[in-house]
Amino acid sequence: TNITVQLKPQVSELETVTVVAYGKQRKESIIGAINTIDTDELRVQSGQLSSNLAGKLAGVVVMQRSGEPGKSADFWIRGVNTFGENNKPLILVDGIEREMDLVDVDDIASLSILKDATATALYGVRGANGIVLITTKRGSEGAAKVSVKAEFGLTQPVKVPEMANAEQWIDYYNEISTYEEGSIKPIDDYQKQMYLSGADPDLYPNVDWMDAIYKNLAMTGRVNVSASGGNKNVRYYVGGSYYTEGGMFNMADNNNYNAQMNFNRFSFRSNIDINITKSTELGLSLSTQYTSKNKPGGVNSDVNNDFYAYAMRTTPISNPTIYSDGTLAVPPEGGGAVNVYNMLNYQGYTKDNRTMAQSLISLTQDFSDIITEGLKVNAKFSWDIDSNNSITRKYNPNQYHATGRDDQGNLMFDQIVTGTGYMSLDYVYPKGWTTINFEASATYDRVFADDHRVGALFLFNMRSKSMLRPTSYLEAWPYRNIGIAGRVTYAFRDKYFAEFNFGYNGSENFAPGKRFGFFPSVAIGWLISEESFMRNLQEDITKLKLRASVGSVGNDNIGGRRFAYITTINSNSSGYHFGYTDSNYYTGIQEGEVGVSDLTWEKALKMNIGLELGLWNELDVQLDFFKEKRTSIFMQRSTIPTQAGFVSNPYANYGKVNNQGYDLSVTYNKRFNDDWAMSLRGTVTYAKN
Numbered sequence: 001t002n003i004t005v006q007l008k009p010q011v012s013e014l015e016t017v018t019v020v021a022y023g024k025q026r027k028e029s030i031i032g033a034i035n036t037i038d039t040d041e042l043r044v045q046s047g048q049l050s051s052n053l054a055g056k057l058a059g060v061v062v063m064q065r066s067g068e069p070g071k072s073a074d075f076w077i078r079g080v081n082t083f084g085e086n087n088k089p090l091i092l093v094d095g096i097e098r099e100m101d102l103v104d105v106d107d108i109a110s111l112s113i114l115k116d117a118t119a120t121a122l123y124g125v126r127g128a129n130g131i132v133l134i135t136t137k138r139g140s141e142g143a144a145k146v147s148v149k150a151e152f153g154l155t156q157p158v159k160v161p162e163m164a165n166a167e168q169w170i171d172y173y174n175e176i177s178t179y180e181e182g183s184i185k186p187i188d189d190y191q192k193q194m195y196l197s198g199a200d201p202d203l204y205p206n207v208d209w210m211d212a213i214y215k216n217l218a219m220t221g222r223v224n225v226s227a228s229g230g231n232k233n234v235r236y237y238v239g240g241s242y243y244t245e246g247g248m249f250n251m252a253d254n255n256n257y258n259a260q261m262n263f264n265r266f267s268f269r270s271n272i273d274i275n276i277t278k279s280t281e282l283g284l285s286l287s288t289q290y291t292s293k294n295k296p297g298g299v300n301s302d303v304n305n306d307f308y309a310y311a312m313r314t315t316p317i318s319n320p321t322i323y324s325d326g327t328l329a330v331p332p333e334g335g336g337a338v339n340v341y342n343m344l345n346y347q348g349y350t351k352d353n354r355t356m357a358q359s360l361i362s363l364t365q366d367f368s369d370i371i372t373e374g375l376k377v378n379a380k381f382s383w384d385i386d387s388n389n390s391i392t393r394k395y396n397p398n399q400y401h402a403t404g405r406d407d408q409g410n411l412m413f414d415q416i417v418t419g420t421g422y423m424s425l426d427y428v429y430p431k432g433w434t435t436i437n438f439e440a441s442a443t444y445d446r447v448f449a450d451d452h453r454v455g456a457l458f459l460f461n462m463r464s465k466s467m468l469r470p471t472s473y474l475e476a477w478p479y480r481n482i483g484i485a486g487r488v489t490y491a492f493r494d495k496y497f498a499e500f501n502f503g504y505n506g507s508e509n510f511a512p513g514k515r516f517g518f519f520p521s522v523a524i525g526w527l528i529s530e531e532s533f534m535r536n537l538q539e540d541i542t543k544l545k546l547r548a549s550v551g552s553v554g555n556d557n558i559g560g561r562r563f564a565y566i567t568t569i570n571s572n573s574s575g576y577h578f579g580y581t582d583s584n585y586y587t588g589i590q591e592g593e594v595g596v597s598d599l600t601w602e603k604a605l606k607m608n609i610g611l612e613l614g615l616w617n618e619l620d621v622q623l624d625f626f627k628e629k630r631t632s633i634f635m636q637r638s639t640i641p642t643q644a645g646f647v648s649n650p651y652a653n654y655g656k657v658n659n660q661g662y663d664l665s666v667t668y669n670k671r672f673n674d675d676w677a678m679s680l681r682g683t684v685t686y687a688k689n
Helices: 117-126 166-177 189-197 209-213 303-313 340-345 532-537
Strands: 017-020 023-026 034-037 060-063 074-077 090-093 108-114 131-136 142-155 218-230 234-246 262-277 280-296 348-366 375-395 399-405 411-417 423-448 452-467 479-492 496-507 516-527 541-555 569-578 584-591 602-615 619-636 651-671 677-688
Touching: 017 034, 017 108, 017 131, 060 677, 117 131, 117 479, 117 496, 117 516, 117 541, 117 602, 166 189, 209 303, 209 340, 280 340, 303 340, 496 541, 532 541
Parallel strands: 090 131
Antiparallel strands: 017 023, 034 108, 060 074, 108 131, 142 218, 218 234, 234 262, 262 280, 280 348, 348 375, 375 423, 399 411, 423 452, 452 479, 479 496, 496 516, 516 541, 541 602, 569 584, 602 619, 619 651, 651 677
16 A cells, blocks of 8 residues: 655745735735845844844835944935935834834844835825834744843944044144245144154144044944743743943043943843634733943033044144143143043043833734634734933033143143033933824635635724923824724735725824825736746746836825914014103014915825746845825925015925835845755845935
């Protein structure tokens, strides 16, 4: 007797589906412009997830503007589509708007970028700049799996400017100071030799300020511990991590306080799923993060730029970093009286603390055995809080400039800066936000007669964000969104696809009767590789798909003042004098900013044509051509006749931007044997306004 056993490969859900707006879809049925990334590619030694996206996803443009520890990168989807207030994408973590950089990379199960109208229309007035969907890990049935990981790395500047040395600077200075014939050089040959020889660095300093202020290397480290598992009734994932990043400043030893720049983050996440019945599932997600950033005090918020600017413009012979007897040095009177070395080491420190806590509870009921096959209902509620405070200890020391030496060879000083001699305390009271989200949805997914696959979604959601410590009347008003959304999908024999999406939602920022908008989109797709005439080529062409979409979305974060449809009144304008001695005065009332009666959100019409090609089960190519027309950008009119009588130039929704281009991703995966494999990825993004 012959028994034939055929093994079917087990494929995880994340390999067969893609996370899309408010749900998941089978990968072959996706006809929107969506890119996903293997989470292993995000695990590089950087504390900010936004920095890790550079070069990894087609259509994503990343710019790291600062090397300050803990600083996030700016990034855009398909370039900058607007010159309005907000041009950044919407970030959703487990369906809730949250910050990307607060999610630990090891907690991420999937990351998707939604680029065209089909993928983003459901988000309506908040989807014009694209969407980033992050799904965190959850437990699965099986024995407990414990993971412990520690990583350490080094960071260094990509390029440090090479400054003129003392000899070059003296020569340049003498040259520009003696352009007239017969002029005397301000720095004679003897003085020049003293500066260059280092015989008396107190009176004749020679300092490379970039080298004095910055180090060549800084340390980073990350530790992550996680556990997951469960049974058919309860599944769990628990993870905790610590990340630290040192600063690039070259600090002096200081026993009084630590002013070195550094960033530390602690995070914890717990995701639990409970089967209450065989068709009812309860989900509970809790996470918290604590960040602490230390930096030198006495400077502006952008610390690195302050030190960089002073180090760039301080001459190498201005003054030593510190005098040999420990006296704090400073340039002479009229020389700016600023020593960047003192700013860094002897003017105190600032410590910024931030605490975040997020909670999410969801309940899913499967009605397949109760009402009809493929019908599910879900409700979720989340509550988040974000609180931060700052402590600054400033110190203003006495600072001197050496004028020479006495008969005993001791330095003689002029006091340039008279300090206070003590450390002051500035405390910024906790401030932040609380955010509440509620969402209820019904989904339907069913196949009829083996040929017709039908899917549907209907959803209601609302969001309210309130400031913890409002300082004005307007700040006390919550930011709110509310709306409905829907999706209908159809596939015939998994070869021909059609999809319709819509969002109908609005914002509190607009006038009554004009707060809601309708945002539809349609898309079609054709999986050519499944056609009968392609069967002889399927070993070579494993996938060939064409797709196209068009639709409209909006952006309600338009900038300017809140409730700009209301005209402001200035109650403290110019008034009038009266009385016998003209000594009585009353202020007047004046119209301020004129309200925009037809105030609305930015509107974006998006079009996309895409091609997906797979060859030999090794090479995958995705190419998209896109075009977007952004209108109704809220901006202030630059010129207006004075005869019009406006106190200030009025605002209006009259800005326009056209954006078009293409994005391409090429991925090559080759497995040589059970132990060796190779993966290559390349992306190209081109966007033109």
